[in-house]
Amino acid sequence: MTKDNIAFSSVPGATVPNAKSILKANIRAEKAEKKDKRLRRRQRYVEKDGRCNVQHGNVRETYRYLTDIFTTLVDLKWRVSLLVFIMAYAITWLFFGVIWWFIAYCRGDLEHLEDQTWTPCVNNLNGFVSAFLFSIETETTIGYGYRVITDKCPEGIILLLLQAILGSMVNAFMVGCMFVKISQPNKRAETLVFSSHAVISQRDDKLCLMFRVGDLRNSHIVEASIRAKLIKSKQTQEGEFIPLNQTDINVGFETGDDRLFLVSPLIISHEINEHSPFWDVSKRQLAKDDFEIVVILEGMVEATGMTCQARSSYLVDEVLWGHRFMSVLSLEDGFYEVDYNTFHQTFEVPTPLCSAREMAEATARMDAHLYWSIPSQLDEKVEEGTEKEDKDKERNGSLSSPESEQVHLE
Structure with a gap:
């Protein structure tokens, strides 16, 4: 016991x-x-796959979406876009089909179908179905040749011009929307990957926050750049509460390290200094803190030249203190090979548990101690040398005194 x-x-x-x-x-x-x-555990502001967890509610000025109808159509989901695409053509065909049928009805063409001497507005138009088919043939310029407009119908000629012009506009608008939607670089962003964790460890004797980015495709991202923001609630000195306050995290803007040559995976580093929002964060404080780090990678797609953006985020429990990333590059026979099996893997390294501020203060105290201790040691050595010289002089003086007395007697 x-x-x-x-x-x-x-x-x-x-x-x-x-x-x-x-x-x-x-x-x-x-x-x-x-x-x-x-x-x-806080609600993510940005998901790991880049989707933003923000929904706009109580938007009263919905007419603003219609003022920018092109962007509205491009932003729609695919099933809605296809439905709008089909309905746009079907409505115009149906609209002009009704007008063609109405012209034939008003002119009496439908009452003289068997009259060979009657000149109708449109030959072989004998009802609404044939008018609808003639509208489709006119707008799509199929031109089967069975239903033909005659020169005895001026109102039909004017309607033909209007349908040709309006049909071309609808065709250009809808095909343009579909082309932009197909060529959007959103899918390209899915091949841009971020490490599942961020790490904090020492680099060149300085604490750094690091994460890794990579590109899975052989075609490269041109003019790639990286940004990072800290999302954290804040209360001002006046008592104002600011939820989801955004603070820039310097990842090399001043030195140009934020512009990337993303041929192989790169480790993005943020030096934790007095300008960093993590200046006072230690390992213990990190476990109690509540924030989110949002990282944004932008660049142009090499194949299309369109701008592509990939996003990800890291919560507090996804930031590992005292870890580094495993190496993913190896030199093979004439080329470098990237092993994405170790892309997300980390390993522990000896790292101080204190904050960067405490490390800097300890280093400053040590430097000050060395600065003042070295001159004092030099002074002590000088004093010891002086005392030794005095003793040597006294010893030499005592030894020379009998000889001087003998010389004096002589």
Whole structure:
């Protein structure tokens, strides 16, 4: 029995906890800690795949969507876009088909179908169905030749011109929308990958926040650039609460390191200095903090020249303290090979648990101590040398005094 158990058993009415009860207590504590982490887990502002978790509600000025109808149609889902595409053509065909039938009805062409001497507006137009088919043939310029407009119908000629012009406009607009929707570079962003975790470790004796980006395609992203933002709620000195406040994270804007040559996976580094929002963050503080890091990779698609943007984010529990990324590059026979099996893998490295501010202050104190200790040591050595010289002089003086007396007597 251990000392703790002996002391515990000395209390009247107390029972000694066994290993099983201690294990259950530890399990309950771990479950409570995990539950607390789940409760503290914040809602993502940006998903790992780049989708933004923002929905606009109570938008009253919906007419603004119609003022930019082209962008509205391009942003629609594919099933809605296809439905709009089909309905646009079907409505115009039906609209002009009704007008062709109405002209034939007003001129009396439908009443003289068997009259060979009657000149109709459109030959062989004997009802609404044939008028609808003639509208399709006219707008799509199929031209079967069975139904033909005659020169005795000026209103038909004017309607033919209007349908040809309006049909060309509808065709250009809808084909343009579909072309832009097909050529959108959103799918290209799916082959731009981010590491599943961000890491904090030392680089050149400085704490750095790092994450990795890569491109799975052989065609490259031109003029690639990277940005990062810290999403964290903030309260001002005046008491104003700012939810989801955005703060820039410097990933090399001043030095040009934010412009990437993304041929192989790259590790993006943010030096944690006095200008960094992580200046006062230690490992313990990181576990208690609540923020989200949003990273944005932009560039032009080499094949089309269109701008592509890929996004991802890291929550607090996705930032690993004291880790580094595994290497993914290896030199083969005449080329470099990228192993994406280790793209997301990290390994632990010795890293101080304190914040970057505390590291800088400790380094400054050490430098100051060395600065003041070296001159004092030099002064002590000078004093020791002076005392030694004085002693040597005294010794030499005592040895030379009898000789001087003898010389004086002579």
